Amino acid sequence: MIRAIFGGTFDPIHNGHLQTATALVKELDISTLALMPSAVPPHRPQPDASPEQRLDMVKLASQKNPVFTVEDWELRQNRPSFTANTLSEFKTQFPDDTLLFVMGMDSLMNLHRWHQWRQLIECAHLVVMPRAGVPFNPQDDELKAFISAHLTRDKNTLNTQSQGLLYISETPMIDVSATELRKQLQKREKNLPLPSDVYDYIRRHQLYL
Numbered sequence: 001m002i003r004a005i006f007g008g009t010f011d012p013i014h015n016g017h018l019q020t021a022t023a024l025v026k027e028l029d030i031s032t033l034a035l036m037p038s039a040v041p042p043h044r045p046q047p048d049a050s051p052e053q054r055l056d057m058v059k060l061a062s063q064k065n066p067v068f069t070v071e072d073w074e075l076r077q078n079r080p081s082f083t084a085n086t087l088s089e090f091k092t093q094f095p096d097d098t099l100l101f102v103m104g105m106d107s108l109m110n111l112h113r114w115h116q117w118r119q120l121i122e123c124a125h126l127v128v129m130p131r132a133g134v135p136f137n138p139q140d141d142e143l144k145a146f147i148s149a150h151l152t153r154d155k156n157t158l159n160t161q162s163q164g165l166l167y168i169s170e171t172p173m174i175d176v177s178a179t180e181l182r183k184q185l186q187k188r189e190k191n192l193p194l195p196s197d198v199y200d201y202i203r204r205h206q207l208y209l
């Protein structure tokens with residue numbers, strides 16, 4: 001089976017994540033997509049919400065759409081796990097499955113800065129969703145070569161091998177970012193691109209003020 005995993009800080013999860021992921025599930029005809037909040041290593045800037053709060057919000061956001069599941073594996077580890085290690089662990093757990101690791105275009109343009117980034121595609125296909133304001137224009141030579149080596153334009157090839165391909169989706173650009181949202185929440189703006197349950201949770205826990 002195909003296991004799609006969409007990892008992120010989700011500080012907070014927002015309609016940009018959810019609408020693009022919904023479109024992706026349709027485009028690739030996949031039955032479920034797991035939203036996986038990541039643990040952030042201590043030396044990096046910490047999310048505003050706690051791991052538990054980020055997980056709660058992801059759970060709330062996933063409830064209204066049965067195609068979404070929640071993967072709390074990274075948060076359950078005693079230490080932050082790099083994505084390469086997480087995918088390698090999943091590949092060991094589910095050797096017969098095809099893993100799709102989903103990310104936005106900004107993540108792909110920075111992939112060469114990730115820990116053991118080349119190993120990601122040894123365990124999974126990478127599926128990249130276009131993002132408003134982020135052109136597909138890699139600057140780093142090693143990243144360029146990596147993309148050329150793995151890029152497929154044909155989504156059907158994702159079913160013909162179980163890892164090693166990079167596919168750029170045709171999902172719509174939804175111009176929402178968590179950074180912008182946190183600023184809007186701080187200013188107590190209303191009608192934000194968040195599921196209503198997530199907005200209510202943020203207000204109840206007085207997050208991002």
Ligand code: ATP
Nearest residue numbers: 008009010016103104107129131174176177178179
């Ligand atoms: P920030 O603004 O703080 O960088 P973010 O909105 O990018 O946050 P993350 O939780 O960091 O949210 O994103 C998780 C993953 O989702 C990343 O791979 C990111 O590229 C992708 N993503 C986030 N927002 C969108 C969007 N609007 N469209 C497509 N992909 C997105």
